[in-house]
Amino acid sequence: MPFNDKIITLITGANGGIGFELASQLLADGKNFVLLGSRSQEKGEAAVQELKKRSLPGTVELVQVDVSDEQSIAKAAGEVEEKYSRIDALVNNAAIAGETPPTHSLPRRLTAAFLTNSTGPAIVVESFAPLLSKSTAKTPRIVNVTSGAGSISLRLDSENPHQQMKVVPYRMSKAALNMLTACQAYEYGPLGWKVFAFCPGFTASGLSDMNKEELGAKPTREGASPIVDILAGKRDGEHGGFLHAGGQHPW
């Protein structure tokens, strides 16, 4: 089988932004096989085509998965199991920032944010854990792409330059993702898996109208590259931590 000697990594929400850039960086190494998750079949196909055009040594295939839809996640897990029997790493990257300024009611915005940013990653890990347990890599890894906006300590810190940013549904859902990371570290750590929360920092992407380099965001490649290091095992000693590029955030 062509993928037997490859490291298979599933990235959710990889049709654009940091997820797409991560896929591209992983594909620079021929041992990587990226399952590019996209909720939109059309956008996912375009992303896979774009990556294939780059003639990178790694392999990429599309997995259609909407993380806010339990059935879509189950279908994706079934398809991956049938085709590849296993995965070696999982990056829960897909997320929504929510509306700024808000137009819908708070309950609706909270529900939407939790569904995609915290419930989704919980179900994705539950559904793909049986495939991670069949990993042929020495160390299966889970990276939950979170945000410093989900840190309770930073929210209360008047020195934090982002303290004025409200986005309550985003903050709450990322705080829940952080707790999920701790629960997964507890659950899967004893099996030898490594689990991380990772914040890319303010990065150019499609997340919001603010995520532009001209407004101070770092280039997308810089937001994504620390995840390549985490997946390569360079930060395994920080299992269960809330990582950023240069260290760790307080919870």
Ligand SMILES: NC(=O)c1ccc[n+]([C@@H]2O[C@H](COP(=O)([O-])OP(=O)(O)OC[C@H]3O[C@@H](n4cnc5c(N)ncnc54)[C@H](OP(=O)(O)O)[C@@H]3O)[C@@H](O)[C@H]2O)c1
């Ligand atoms: N950029 C930053 O400054 C920053 C800072 C801290 C943390 N983060 C985190 O970094 C991660 C990547 O975000 P990004 O900045 O690259 O934003 P982005 O460009 O908006 O990418 C988000 C991706 O998630 C996908 N997505 C949204 N809802 C989904 C769903 N229900 N199912 C599957 N995919 C879904 C989007 O797909 P569509 O194209 O279909 O919408 C898109 O591909 C997120 O977890 C974000 O919270 C970003």
